[in-house]
Amino acid sequence: MKILGINYLSESSISYMDDGILKFSISEERINRIKNWYGNPLKSISILLDKYKINLEDIDFIATHGIVVDKKKKVDFSQYKKKIKLIKSSYLSPTKKNYLIKQLNFRKKKEIYAINRAHKLINELKKKYKKKIYIYDHHECHAATAAFFSGWNDTYVLTADGWGDGYSSKLFKFNNNKFYLKRSSSILDSLGYFYGSITKLLGFKPHRHEGKVLGLAAYGNPNKAYDDISKMISFDIKKKNFLSHPENGLYLPLFHNHNLKDLLKRYSKEDIASATQKRLEDVVLDYINSINSKSINISLAGGVFSNVKLNQKIRELKKVKDIFIFPNMGDGGLSVGACCLCQNQFKKLKSRKLNNYYLGFAYSDNEIIQEIKNFNLSYKKSGNLISSVAKELNKGKIVAVFQGKSEFGPRSLGNRSILVSAINSKINISLNKKLGRTEFMPFAPITLDKEAKNMYLNYNKGKYSSRFMTATYNCTKKMKKLSPAAVHVDDTARPQIISKQQNLVIYKILENYFKISKIPNLINTSFNMHEEPIVNSPKDAIKSFLRSRIDYLFIEGFLIKR
Numbered sequence: 001m002k003i004l005g006i007n008y009l010s011e012s013s014i015s016y017m018d019d020g021i022l023k024f025s026i027s028e029e030r031i032n033r034i035k036n037w038y039g040n041p042l043k044s045i046s047i048l049l050d051k052y053k054i055n056l057e058d059i060d061f062i063a064t065h066g067i068v069v070d071k072k073k074k075v076d077f078s079q080y081k082k083k084i085k086l087i088k089s090s091y092l093s094p095t096k097k098n099y100l101i102k103q104l105n106f107r108k109k110k111e112i113y114a115i116n117r118a119h120k121l122i123n124e125l126k127k128k129y130k131k132k133i134y135i136y137d138h139h140e141c142h143a144a145t146a147a148f149f150s151g152w153n154d155t156y157v158l159t160a161d162g163w164g165d166g167y168s169s170k171l172f173k174f175n176n177n178k179f180y181l182k183r184s185s186s187i188l189d190s191l192g193y194f195y196g197s198i199t200k201l202l203g204f205k206p207h208r209h210e211g212k213v214l215g216l217a218a219y220g221n222p223n224k225a226y227d228d229i230s231k232m233i234s235f236d237i238k239k240k241n242f243l244s245h246p247e248n249g250l251y252l253p254l255f256h257n258h259n260l261k262d263l264l265k266r267y268s269k270e271d272i273a274s275a276t277q278k279r280l281e282d283v284v285l286d287y288i289n290s291i292n293s294k295s296i297n298i299s300l301a302g303g304v305f306s307n308v309k310l311n312q313k314i315r316e317l318k319k320v321k322d323i324f325i326f327p328n329m330g331d332g333g334l335s336v337g338a339c340c341l342c343q344n345q346f347k348k349l350k351s352r353k354l355n356n357y358y359l360g361f362a363y364s365d366n367e368i369i370q371e372i373k374n375f376n377l378s379y380k381k382s383g384n385l386i387s388s389v390a391k392e393l394n395k396g397k398i399v400a401v402f403q404g405k406s407e408f409g410p411r412s413l414g415n416r417s418i419l420v421s422a423i424n425s426k427i428n429i430s431l432n433k434k435l436g437r438t439e440f441m442p443f444a445p446i447t448l449d450k451e452a453k454n455m456y457l458n459y460n461k462g463k464y465s466s467r468f469m470t471a472t473y474n475c476t477k478k479m480k481k482l483s484p485a486a487v488h489v490d491d492t493a494r495p496q497i498i499s500k501q502q503n504l505v506i507y508k509i510l511e512n513y514f515k516i517s518k519i520p521n522l523i524n525t526s527f528n529m530h531e532e533p534i535v536n537s538p539k540d541a542i543k544s545f546l547r548s549r550i551d552y553l554f555i556e557g558f559l560i561k562r
C-alpha cells in the first residue's frame, strides 16, 4: 500500500509511506528555498515521483489534514459565543467589552478565510492528481506522528499548537493503534497563540522566532512579570483544560494583542520572556499532572513542543515514565501523520521507533563532482579524511558536513550540519557572525553516546528522544568545564546523543576528535545561512559554504578547503 501524505500549511511538506514504512519526507522550503513556505508542495511531489521512478497511478492513497473543509462536519463556532458571554459578564467597562467583542469577530472572519483557503488547496490537489483525497483531523495527524513513532502500544498523546481544524490542543489515549480523545482546547485557548503573541510583542517574528524568546528567558527573572503574564492563560482546574482570559488572552490573527503593549513599559524584555516561559511550563505541567493515571508514557507533537525547555520539564515530572517528541513536531510533520492515519485506516499500523530520520533526497558522487567543477573548486578525496577533519576541528576550524539523505524537520542531525569545537564560549559570537545569525541561546552540542551519562544529569530518562535534539538536559560540572560554548546560562544544553548506528560518519569524526581532545562533544548547528532553509542539494551546500566563512566543506567524503 503506497501513500502520499501532504501538508499544505506552514512548512508545507510531503511524505511517502510504503506498506507502513516511512520512506521519504521533505519540506517544500528545502526545494524552493523560501523559509516556512506554505501552499501545495507540488515541486517536492514532482521530484519524488521523478527521482524514485514512482508512477502516480501506483500511489494508492493521497492523504492530508483539514477536516474542517468537510461540509458534513460543520465547524464549531460555539467557542466564540462562549467567549463573548464571558466578556459580557466580566467587570470590564462597556467600551472595553465592545472592543474585545469586535476583536473576536475579526478573529472569526480570519478563521473562516483559512478554512476557505484549505478548501481551495485540497480541491487543487484533487484536480491535479485526479485521485480521492483522504482528509484527517489536524490534531489527530500531529498525534499520529508522536504515537506511531514512540514505539509504545500504550501512551498518552498530547498535541498543542496555534490552531488547526478548530482546536489548539488535544489529549488522546493511544492504545493498540486506536486513539481515544480525552480532552480538547478551543482555538481561543491556544498555548501557541499565547507564546506567539509575546514573540511578536518582543519584536520577533511569531510562528518562527519562538526559540529566541526561550533563549532570552534564561536571562530574566521569571517572577517579575509573572502575575501580568498569568492574566493571559491558565489551567482551568474544573474543566482540566487550557483557558485564555477575557481581557488579555484574546489572541488576534497574526498574533496581535493590543492589550500587551503596556508590559513593555513596565518590564524588561528578558523578564517578560522569562515569565512567559514559566507560565507555559506551569500551565502544561498542571495539565499533565491532572491526567488520571499514576505513571504514564507521554508522546508529544504540535509546534508548542518545539520548546525544548518545556519538554525537559515534562520529562522531569514524577508521573512521566518516559517521553517521546516527534522530531518534526510542527505542521511540517502533518504529512507524516496523514500517511500514518491513512495506513492505519486500511491496515493496522504498528507503533515503532524511528531508527532512521534521514528521509530526504540523497545525491550521487557524480552529481557532487559535477557541482564542485561548476564552482571551480579543488578537493581531496583520498587519505584518512575523517581523521583530518577531527584534527582541524581540534584546531578550532569550522567544518560543514553534507552527506546522504537530509533530515526531516527543524534540526540538523549530522547530514546537513556545521561542526565546531565547543571549548571556547566566544565561538557563539564569532560563529553567529559568520553565519549572519542572531541567537540568545548557545549552539547545541552533539555528544558520543558512551559519554552522555558523564555530560548530562538523569540522562537515562528520555534516552530515545535525545537522538533528535528535542529537549534540554541539565549539564554536569564536567560538561560545563569541557564544552562551555554549548551550555546555556541556566546550565542546560540541547544535545543530540549520537550512536554508531545513527550516523557512522559523524560518530567517527566525533570519536576521532575525542581521542585527540578528550572532549566527547562538538557544536552541531544547522547548515544554512541566516533565515534561509537548511541546505538541500550539493549546489545549495557549496553556495552557502562560499558565502559564509566556514573553513571546510566535507561533502560525501570530498574535502574542500576554503
Ligand SMILES: [Fe+2]
Residues within 6 Å of the ligand: 138, 142, 161, 162, 163, 164, 302, 303, 330, 331
Ligand atoms: Fe498544528
